[in-house]
Amino acid sequence: xxxxxxxxxxxxxxxxxxxxxxxxxxxxxxxxxxxxxxxxxxxxxxxxxxxxxxxxxxxxxxxxxxxxxxxxxxxxxxxxxxxxxxxxxxxxxxxxxxxxxxxxxxxxxxxxxxxxxxxxxxxxxxxxxxxxxxxxxxxxxxxxxxxxxxxxxxxxxxxxxxxxxxxxxxxxxxxxxxxxxxxxxxxxxxxxxxxxxxxxxxxxxxxxxxxxxxxxxxxxxxxxxxxxxxxxxxxxxxxxxxxxxxxxxxxxxxxxxxxxxxxxxxxxxxxxxxxxxxxxxxxxxxxxxxxxxxxxxxxxxxxxxxxxxxxxxxxxxxxxxxxxxxxxxxxxxxxxxxxxxxxxxxxxxxxxxxxxxxxxxxxxxxxxxx
Numbered sequence: 201x202x203x204x205x206x207x208x209x210x211x212x213x214x215x216x217x218x219x220x221x222x223x224x225x226x227x228x229x230x231x232x233x234x235x236x237x238x239x240x241x242x243x244x245x246x247x248x249x250x251x252x253x254x255x256x257x258x259x260x261x262x263x264x265x266x267x268x269x270x271x272x273x274x275x276x277x278x279x280x281x282x283x284x285x286x287x288x289x290x291x292x293x294x295x296x297x298x299x300x301x302x303x304x305x306x307x308x309x310x311x312x313x314x315x316x317x318x319x320x321x322x323x324x325x326x327x328x329x330x331x332x333x334x335x336x337x338x339x340x341x342x343x344x345x346x347x348x349x350x351x352x353x354x355x356x357x358x359x360x361x362x363x364x365x366x367x368x369x370x371x372x373x374x375x376x377x378x379x380x381x382x383x384x385x386x387x388x389x390x391x392x393x394x395x396x397x398x399x400x401x402x403x404x405x406x407x408x409x410x411x412x413x414x415x416x417x418x419x420x421x422x423x424x425x426x427x428x429x430x431x432x433x434x435x436x437x438x439x440x441x442x443x444x445x446x447x448x449x450x451x452x453x454x455x456x457x458x459x460x461x462x463x464x465x466x467x468x469x470x471x472x473x474x475x476x477x478x479x480x481x482x483x484x485x486x487x488x489x490x491x492x493x494x495x496x497x498x499x500x501x502x503x504x505x506x507x508x509x510x511x512x513x514x515x516x517x518x519x520x521x522x523x524x525x526x527x528x529x530x531x532x533x534x535x536x537x538x539x540x541x542x543x544x545x546x547x548x549x550x551x552x553x554x555x556x557x558x559x560x561x562x563x564x565x566x567x568x569x570x
Contacts, residue, residue, distance in 0.1 A: 210238045210446035212288065214281070214295040214304045216264060221296065224320075224371040224480060227553045228560055230254060242284055260284050264299060265431070282307050289313075291568060295347075296320055299439060309346045314567045317347035318368060319357055320507030321477030321499065332350035348567060351559075353478035370478040372556030375548050378487035381464045381538075389529060391493075392423040392466040394481045395457055395473070397436040401426075402472025402495065402515070407440065409472075409521040411449045413529075420529065425462050427455035463488050467536065468528055472513065472521050476500055483551050486510075486543035491536055493524045503551070509543035 211232055215221035221243055222229070232239045241253075245261035248473050252478035253259065262284070264277045266451050280305050285293070293315040295304035301317040303319045308315035311364035322340075344361065351368040352358040358365045384390060391410070403424070410422035429435050445452050456462055459481070463469060469485035469492045476499030483503060492510035504510040511527060514520035528536070 201311075208236055208238060209291040210240065210288065211563070212242055212285070212290040212293045214238045214262075214293055214300040215241065215243040216297045218243040218246040218259065222249050222252055225296070226252075227372045227374065228557060229257060231557050231560070233257065240288060240480055241289065242281065247557060251514065260288075261430075278303050282310075285311055285313065292316070292564065294318060298340050301347070302339035305343045305346040305348075308348075314345045314348040315346075316349045316351060316563060316567070317344055319344070319352045319361065319365070319477065320371075321353065321475060322357055322360070337496045341525070349563065351563075354476070354499040354502045356502075357477065368559055369555045370483060370551045371480055372553040373480070373487050374548055374553050375487045375544070375552055378460065378463075378484045380489040380544065384465050384467055386533075388419045388421040389468075390421045390423060390466045391468050391470050391525060391528075392425060392462060393470045393472070394425045394456075394462060394485075395471065396426050396429040396432070397424075397438070397441070398429055398432055398434040399436060400434045400474045402474065402521075404434045404440070405516065405518050405521055406470060407444045407449060408518045409525060410444070412518070412522050413525050414449055418528070422450035423453060423462070423466065424450055425453045425456055425459065459484065460488065463490055466490060468493055468525075470521075470525070471495070471500065472515070473497065473500065473557050474515050478551075482510075486540070487547045489537075489540035489544045491528065491539040491543060493521070493528065503546070505542070505546065509539060509546055 213221060215227060222240055229239055233256055235455040239257045240260060241257060242260045242262050244264050261282055265273060285307055290313060293304055293308050293313055294316060295301050295317050297320055301319065305315050305317055349364040350361060352361055352365050353368055353370055358367050393406045397403055413420055428438055441452055444450050463485050469490050471479055471482055471494040473495055475497060478499045482494060483494050486509060492504060494504060494512060496516055497517040501512060504512055506512050511524045513524040
């Protein structure tokens, strides 16, 4: 780890969801607190998430709709952020996800505050058509042009954003917390999708593939884990999930505060997503020596070495996913174990907390005068 700033800084993390900010950036938040910096989070308030924050971290509630497009409400969100940042006068702002990356950079430019926009994935706005998606793309591009620095979590997004963007090796994984256990029971072979219940996460493809594979073999089990994201335009219809459960195609476990037992009980973690930044769940699974099956898209292919640490399939393609699942079922158990071991080695070497925190320290050293 390189040198760190010696003086006490006021640092703001601007996010669209407090719970996600703590889950994905808790390592960075705790690092800043240990260094003695004054850490603030601007995000929609969540009492449950707030209870897990370090005591010194201050949360500033932000009235923001993650997916809404009402111009009056969006203007209100913009003005609210302006007032908060103007009052706080932070030394440095980190913004995450599309709306914070759209709103924070122009505000920080006007207030003469350095802002680092971290693109966690290009998401719904870049994978869909329509007026709201077009507006999202325009807003994000406008915001990023005014950021002091732009970071992308995967190489495809970095290339798409152009020469001004740098890379960040994910959000970091605690490879001690996510570590190998004793492994799942030999039978049945269990495939698990852990994600928010969105169409874009490939939930429907997972259910269809589960129905096909389960009809061929009795020695297989499929599990779906994750919250129903009602505020997202891509939310899955829960009636479809209940129907799949009633037919015995899969089990649904809901949201889990600790996914390690779920990963521990699984032979393979599946993520048939349409778009990603750098999917944390694949890193967590690999850190626990679980092979993964994911779509051949930006982010997923940054993590998976096909045939060595996992398998890739085509996005939005049920048959391709079925073929990948069947290929895994046809592998000898020792080959599956070796695939998991190599996956952990890759995460430890390239995507650990230490690598991510070192990047943050380097950025702060470059942007903040001693």
